Amino acid sequence: MEEKIKNIMEKYIKDVEDTCNILLEGINYRDNLNLKTKKDFFDYRMKKSNMEFEVRGISYRLHGKGCMAFNKEFFLDWDFGYRSRWCGIDPWKLSMTIKKSKSQYSEYYDGNLIKKTCEQAVKDGIMFKKYEQYYFAIPKSETFKPQFPKEFDTLVVTHRDSTWSLPRNKVIDKFIRKSSWVYNKIDRYNDKYNDKYVLSFLLEEKEIYSISYDDIGYPEGAIKIMSDDILHNLLKAL
Numbered sequence: 001m002e003e004k005i006k007n008i009m010e011k012y013i014k015d016v017e018d019t020c021n022i023l024l025e026g027i028n029y030r031d032n033l034n035l036k037t038k039k040d041f042f043d044y045r046m047k048k049s050n051m052e053f054e055v056r057g058i059s060y061r062l063h064g065k066g067c068m069a070f071n072k073e074f075f076l077d078w079d080f081g082y083r084s085r086w087c088g089i090d091p092w093k094l095s096m097t098i099k100k101s102k103s104q105y106s107e108y109y110d111g112n113l114i115k116k117t118c119e120q121a122v123k124d125g126i127m128f129k130k131y132e133q134y135y136f137a138i139p140k141s142e143t144f145k146p147q148f149p150k151e152f153d154t155l156v157v158t159h160r161d162s163t164w165s166l167p168r169n170k171v172i173d174k175f176i177r178k179s180s181w182v183y184n185k186i187d188r189y190n191d192k193y194n195d196k197y198v199l200s201f202l203l204e205e206k207e208i209y210s211i212s213y214d215d216i217g218y219p220e221g222a223i224k225i226m227s228d229d230i231l232h233n234l235l236k237a238l
Contacts, residue, residue: 004105
């Protein structure tokens with residue numbers, strides 16, 4: 001993948017993340033809430049019928065699976081992304097964003113060209129495709145092999161102000177087996193907007209190992225077990 005288009009895509013994703021966080025700040029201030037993540041926002045949407053917002057001079061217009069955000073200086077259009085990601089790369093929404101932003105990169109006004117670039121990146125292992133959007137894969141050079149303890153009797157999960165304690169079981173052991181690598185930058189975001197969990201492994205009430213978890217920085221098999229099974233059941237009980 002050419003460095004220029006890679007930089008354009010990465011900036012687009014970052015701009016969407018920043019713009020969504022501004023929206024959360026605005027909703028929090030107006031409604032006295034504490035939304036921090038995409039999941040928080042989706043839960044909010046289930047309770048409210050708002051489709052339009054104005055925050056810091058930015059107009060937000062929800063549509064279908066996504067949103068547009070714009071003012072006199074910029075324009076963004078995106079579909080909400082996979083799991084906790086605010087967005088991925090939809091070739092046509094990115095091309096429209098580039099065009100309406102009057103970007104100098106006029107050659108990328110073409111959604112078909114962006115799609116072709118993304119499809120090649122998938123073949124090269126640089127990106128992966130999920131539900132019609134493309135996402136950058138985590139380079140193996142930015143991962144490490146976690147040293148989970150062989151002997152432990154309890155898993156403690158901490159998330160924001162909540163803590164759960166789980167006795168060791170086959171599901172936890174399966175999660176460990178699937179976690180063959182972990183992104184070494186899970187803590188890269190400001191904690192204010194990072195939907196991060198801390199997994200602590202205990203033996204006889206003493207912590208012997210701790211590691212951060214999110215639904216991006218682990219292998220998909222491990223994420224399905226932790227997010228879709230273990231964490232889903234814990235959060236459902238709240």
